[in-house]
Amino acid sequence: MPAEELTDALQSLHGRISTLLVRLDAPGKQARLTELENQAASPDLWSDQAAAQQVMRELSTLREELEPWLSVERRARDTLELVELAALEDDQTILGEAERELGQLTREVDELEFKLRLNGPYDRSDAIMTITVGLGGVDAQDWTQMLMRMYLRWGERHRYQTEILDLAEGEEAGYKSVTITLRGQYAYGYLKGERGNHRLVRLSPFDQAHRRQTSFARVEVMPDVGEAAPIDVRDEDVEFEAYRSGGPGGQNVNKVSTAVRLRHKPTGMVVTAQTERSQLQNRENAMRLLKSRLVEMELEKREGELAQLRGEHIDASFGTQIRSYVLHPYTMVKDLRTEYETSDVNGVLDGDLDAFVEAYLAWSVGREQVNAA
Template identity: 45%
Template sequence: MAETDFPTELSELRSTLRRITDVIDVAALTKEVEDLEQHAADPNLWDNQENAQRVNSQLSHKQAQLQRITKLGTRIEDVELMAEMAREEGDDDVLADAVDELGSIRKALAALEIVTLMSGEYDEHDAVVTIRAGAGGVDAADFAEMLLRMYTRWAERREWDVKVLDTSYAEEAGLKSATFEIKAPYAFGTLSVEAGTHRLVRISPFDNQGRRQTSFAAVEVIPLLEGTESVEIDENDLKVDVFRSSGPGGQSVNTTDSAVRLTHLPTGIVVSMQNEKSQIQNRAAAMRVLEARLLLLKKQEEAAEKKELAGDIKASWGDQIRSYVLHPYQMVKDLRSNHEVGNASSVLDGDLDGFIDAGIRWRSQGGDES
């Protein structure tokens, strides 16, 4: 094993951490934590439960980010002491542990560095993800369900909160669509690179002749907005339908009309929610998602107008972004960053970090500008 140049390695790690802390602005982050702590200590905070939950959630997220940065600085100091002791005492085992810790710190810094590449207006927000089956019949519906499992497993690995808001089951198998919410710092900025068309190639388990099938699913990612950022919606522009929630095969899972479908008449945007316990909760959840979609639509229209004025009307929304090939070989490849993995099963089981990090780096280098 080649000897590790600890002074050089440690110098590079410290330099990387300084660069990250400059971008994140640790002093400002510390001030934010202090302000939120004061707000959380207000005895009248819980008079408004929604606001109290928002404050405590923000405090938890900011504290975790600050602790993450502080801990990395401590780990760099500790590994330097570990390496010095190992050399003084000639302890190869401790030296090997120090080398392993160097690698672990390097990975942690790379993950933290990704956060500094997310500077979009809504990147810090929670995310709402919708998956829709596309072309491919029952295989596409099955693929949509596979993607739902992939994203929920990925979020669970990160210990991020996942809440399924709505599921529309296909007749034979799989899902027509599913909408879920992920609450975590930079959830939208992280997952926004997953938006687009995903393609699956495999031997169809639903084809009795065992033929290869190509199917598609669309992934939409929108930010979950704070009340102060939401767009105004005229009640006269809404068509509201209530119905009973249903599970796989169309079987009723609710004996009351608690599910809600909102149709925004001017745009034709439809949002359904059925996984909350009451009609009021489902309507509130549907309104949050509708507000976010309308804001996203507004931003897209503004961006399209700017591109048209610049003489560039090429649209990238909905373009195919990734292929999952299970036959005749196994490979998952992102068509933007060119990141690829030979173990498709692992990716579909939630091992997505490599693709997401590569996508964020690709975007930060101007890859989404055309």
């Protein structure tokens, strides 16, 4: 790329970054970051443990948000200055390196700009996901397990920490339900579009005649709000029950009642946790799950109210089919909302979901803009 063209491209990119930094309110967030750093350096910070933890959480979040943007702005500015000097000396080696850096910076800015779409109140939160078997018998239980693996593999690709909170095994194969957590920045924002029914069409490995079988599983996604939950759950509103956990089979069944079931009396909501060895840990996990479900229920309520104001129809059954995975007679995964599709079924089932996530976020932003017009 000629030096003049490279300079123009870098100037354009730097201008784009500057505009996005204004949209991000980088000056205001930088001022808040400085304020928090001063608080963190105070010797009296840890006199109030709860307040100190809040300061450190906010400090960490702001650093994670700002540093990538400040880094690309700094690199774009430095590369532009380097190109201007290299152009004077006609240094083709430096110009070639600058062109490669331009390509890398453009990809990073595209990714950072995409993340600006994740501006919901809980989009930065960790995610809790529950997958529940639907129609389809043993095949549906196996499908539930396949979906769990798909999302765990997706989490690994993004270097998220994953954990199984609750697991109910099927009689012959697979799972009746499973609850997992994915911990990492924007986990909920990325996964919130996975809510709904997922449909699998394949030749059944459990049918002696090997006939084609359609199976369903429902996915629920909630922000893992933890102690920061804006909902107060009173002790008297929660009914507690301990029971023995474990799947079918003798020695794997616990001999003591470590599994926990909580029922929220005002809503009738029931949650369970049984994968930890102690009842206390399972109870803490169950309470986390209950708070997250209540937050998600409130989010769905607000979404429904806004949709009614916009004149949209919302399926109150939460049973809307969102995606179809076909393994026979052809191979295709298709999102029924965005119309995005791919024939790489094996890749998707191995966790390659980013294209579907990005298509959903672009679709949801476009829908909001149309409705706001």
